Amino acid sequence: MDKVSYRSNGLPRREVKKTMAPAVLGNSFVKIGFILISVFLLYNVIHSIDITIQKVNILENARKEVETLRVTNLVLATQLQNMQSPEYIEVEARDRLNFSGKKDLVFVIPDSLLDTAKERLDSILSEKTIEIEKSIFQQWEELVVQGV
Known part of the structure; x- marks a missing residue:
């Protein structure tokens, strides 16, 4: 059996180990070094978080772009399917060759x-409107007399 020795108060003996920790932590250069390392690590963590946020934003923008491209692709696919129908080809050929169909009005x-008509339209569009500035009183008078 193992032998256990007790002290006079009945508790087992404990050996007290002395460490060098208080002497090392008491040095001001070591404290400054720990602070600098902590600041460096904190900077790296913040920088990593910033990069992660940027990458998440890029990913979200890419997802939105993919969704819009999918919708555009579906629209173009339906238009292509419509354009390949014989009815569409017939109507397009008639329009390009200036022919009319059986039920078309020419x-x-x-x-x-x-x-x-082009000359009249050009004269109307090229007319310069002349605006005469009226005083506020005259504008209110026109509004009250003539209405809106």
Whole structure:
């Protein structure tokens, strides 16, 4: 059996070990070193968090772009399917060759009438509007007399 020796008060003996920790931590250079290392590690953690946030934002933007491209792809696929139908090809060929279908109405506008309409439109669009500044009193008077 193992032998246990007791002190006079009945408790087992404990050996007290002396460490060098108080002497090392008491040195001011060591404290400054620990502070600098802590600041360096804190900076690296903050920088890593910032990079992670940027990457998450890039990922979200990429997901949004993928969704819009998928929608665009679906729209283009349906348009392609519609354009490959015989009805669409027939209508497009008639339009490009200036032919009419059985139920289409054809309007013929003489070139002379078209030219006069263009001249009138140009004269209307090129008119310069002249605005005369009126005093506030005159503007209120017009509003009360003429209404809106």
